[in-house]
Amino acid sequence: MEKVDIAIAGGGPAGLTLAKNLAEAGVSFVLLEDHKDFFQKPCGEGLCRVAHGVNMIELHGSKAGFENEIESCTIYINQEPLKTLEWSGYTLDKQAFEKDMYRQAVKSGGDMRLGQKIEAFEKTADGILIKPQGIKCKCLVGCDGTFSKARGFFGQKIEGMVFAVAAYEQKKGKDTDLKLYLGKGIVDRGYAWRFPKKSTYNVGVGSTMKEAVMPSYERLFKAKGPRGAFIPYGLPCKTYFDSGILIGDAAGQADSLTGGGIDYSMIASKLAAGVLIKLAKSGKPFSEENLREYEKLWRKAIYKPIRNDYILGKLLLASGIYKHELLVRKLSGVLDVAGNAFKKL
Ligand SMILES: Cc1cc2nc3c(=O)[nH]c(=O)nc-3n(C[C@H](O)[C@H](O)[C@H](O)COP(=O)(O)OP(=O)(O)OC[C@H]3O[C@@H](n4cnc5c(N)ncnc54)[C@H](O)[C@@H]3O)c2cc1C
Numbered sequence: 560m561e562k563v564d565i566a567i568a569g570g571g572p573a574g575l576t577l578a579k580n581l582a583e584a585g586v587s588f589v590l591l592e593d594h595k596d597f598f599q600k601p602c603g604e605g606l607c608r609v610a611h612g613v614n615m616i617e618l619h620g621s622k623a624g625f626e627n628e629i630e631s632c633t634i635y636i637n638q639e640p641l642k643t644l645e646w647s648g649y650t651l652d653k654q655a656f657e658k659d660m661y662r663q664a665v666k667s668g669g670d671m672r673l674g675q676k677i678e679a680f681e682k683t684a685d686g687i688l689i690k691p692q693g694i695k696c697k698c699l700v701g702c703d704g705t706f707s708k709a710r711g712f713f714g715q716k717i718e719g720m721v722f723a724v725a726a727y728e729q730k731k732g733k734d735t736d737l738k739l740y741l742g743k744g745i746v747d748r749g750y751a752w753r754f755p756k757k758s759t760y761n762v763g764v765g766s767t768m769k770e771a772v773m774p775s776y777e778r779l780f781k782a783k784g785p786r787g788a789f790i791p792y793g794l795p796c797k798t799y800f801d802s803g804i805l806i807g808d809a810a811g812q813a814d815s816l817t818g819g820g821i822d823y824s825m826i827a828s829k830l831a832a833g834v835l836i837k838l839a840k841s842g843k844p845f846s847e848e849n850l851r852e853y854e855k856l857w858r859k860a861i862y863k864p865i866r867n868d869y870i871l872g873k874l875l876l877a878s879g880i881y882k883h884e885l886l887v888r889k890l891s892g893v894l895d896v897a898g899n900a901f902k903k904l
Contacts, residue, residue: 563589564839566689566696568677568709571600573807573824574702575660579620580832582669586839589694590664591675597661598654600704601725601786603818604761605629605737605754607648610822611861615649618825620663624656625649626757630735637742646737650756651821677703680712687712687802698835698845699803702828705789707809713800717811718793721749721818722772723765726785728753730760746775765818767792790818794869798857799850806831812857814865816872823861830856 565581567574570592578590606615606625616622632646665671680699681688687699701709705720734755741750749766763785764776776785795811798804806812807824814820834853835845843849 560688561692561694563587563694563696564845565589565698565700565835566591566687566694567700567702568689569593569701569703569707569807569809570597570657570661570671570673571702571704571807571824572657572660572821573809573828574700575657575664576618576825576828577700577702577806577832577835578664578669578671579660579667580829581835581839582664582667584832584836584840585668586836587670589670589672589696591677591689591692591694592671592673593676595674596654597657600788601723601763602651602653602761602788602821603723603725603752603754603763604651604653604756605648605752605819606651606821607646609647611826611864613822613826613829615822615825618829619656619660621659623659624652624654626652626655627755628735629737629755632737632739635738635740635742635745637744638740643736648737650737650754650761652756677708680709682802697802698838698850700831700835701803701805701809702807702824704808705791707805709803710796710805710809713797713803713805715796715805715810717791717796719767719791720789721765721767721792721815722769722787722789723749723763723818724772724776724785724787725761725763726780726782727756727759728762728780728782730755730758734760740779745779747771749775751775751779765790790820791815794866795862797854799847799854801847802845804831804850804853812861812865814868816868816875823865826861827857830860 565588567590581588627650629648633643634641679690686697688695738753746766748768751764754761762780791811791813792815798810806827812823831853
């Protein structure tokens, strides 16, 4: 039987960030990813330049996949423009973005195995057995997305899910403005987007009401064959256990209001890497007590915005009332105002 210290389940932004950081620190691990290629899951491909104090190009480690620089964001209510805000970020070529993280991890000696679907986990006396691969690890890192098997294995649940579909429309001319469409006339309990890439628009619709998504998409956009996937909705679950942790969508570290999660998953992964590197190098066990440090760190770094957007989402979307001013403040980054309001609730 193959034995490793650390096994990473899943090679999306969370798993790839962790792999790259462990490899660069000379910590051995194995990453198991179901697909043989990258970007199998649809995505809006929007990413802030600086997310929660972290420069995303620096965290990624290269400019590969950062396709179009974005300068503003316009909010529409039922097709009527409400406000244009300054917004600094990028639209990604997510396949190139993920491929390059893979390249960086491999370059530093990471053991990255594609086309490896994990079917089950089994607790053993001194770690976890991964099936059918037959790999025994001392620490399992669940980066296996919204329907995480690792999360179930560690006995955790998330509140619900957002369903979202995305496709590409032809783009004319130069455009550096993200467009967000809200309102009852767009989709119930969600929003639609048109994000400018280099030569196309990434267009899509997401909502906690799955059945509302496709009718809305077909009303708003012409591009055929949109692909759909789920995003975790709710607050993150517990993420540290005896012999394992959870990161990214697997942990519910996604934004219930915007549906964004690339930044959270990568930031949490970088913090997890620090904890795992310390334990691996000191030879200390991957015990629940020692792994608790990871949860402390990510809660300090990203829990507040996740929680605030979850509450704001409930206020704005679940109630069906669109408080435009609150939303505009949130999207302009003036979260404090909303944050203070929450404390009074
Ligand atoms: C339509 C849509 C639009 C979105 N738009 C944006 C956006 O514009 N900006 C943004 O920041 N976020 C967006 N998100 C959210 C973002 O995609 C996720 O939050 C982010 O990808 C989370 O990264 P992750 O690595 O945790 O999970 P994932 O990216 O889901 O990666 C999980 C990986 O685990 C693998 N895996 C799963 N099960 C197994 C298994 N049993 N064995 C082996 N491997 C397995 C999967 O193949 C996958 O590669 C969007 C999501 C959707 C669905």
